[in-house]
Amino acid sequence: MDVNFKRYGLYLVRWQLSTPLLAGVLILLATMDPLTATVIANLIGGLIFFWVDRFIFTSKVLAAQWEVKENIKCVDCGKVCRGYRLVKTTNYDKTDDHAPEFRCEACSEKKTEELRARGVDC
Numbered sequence: 001m002d003v004n005f006k007r008y009g010l011y012l013v014r015w016q017l018s019t020p021l022l023a024g025v026l027i028l029l030a031t032m033d034p035l036t037a038t039v040i041a042n043l044i045g046g047l048i049f050f051w052v053d054r055f056i057f058t059s060k061v062l063a064a065q066w067e068v069k070e071n072i073k074c075v076d077c078g079k080v081c082r083g084y085r086l087v088k089t090t091n092y093d094k095t096d097d098h099a100p101e102f103r104c105e106a107c108s109e110k111k112t113e114e115l116r117a118r119g120v121d122c
């Protein structure tokens with residue numbers, strides 16, 4: 001199974017966020033029957049986290065894999081610095097690129113905009 005660690009990490013963080021939310025609701029509803037309070041707390045959690053989970057599991061932005069390398073020469077401006085290159089998204093794959101092109105942060109942002117304009121999910 002191919003695990004996207006960005007999605008997995010965000011999902012684990014999201015579970016941690018649900019803990020204080022549910023605990024807070026249970027404290028507010030402390031005078032209520034515990035079972036009813038838990039049902040209400042889970043309903044509130046579900047109303048919020050449905051949207052968070054949907055983003056985590058369907059966002060095309062999270063599908064993008066980037067490679068970051070120190071001390072590269074930017075293919076566009078020639079600056080020697082930390083470089084970025086888009087390796088793979090849902091509809092773009094440079095995994096087996098024999099001459100990978102790295103760009104500085106500024107040029108990488110411009111290139112990303114160009115790719116988006118061409119319909120690449122990034």
Ligand SMILES: [Zn+2]
Nearest residue numbers: 074077104107
């Ligand atoms: Zn550059």
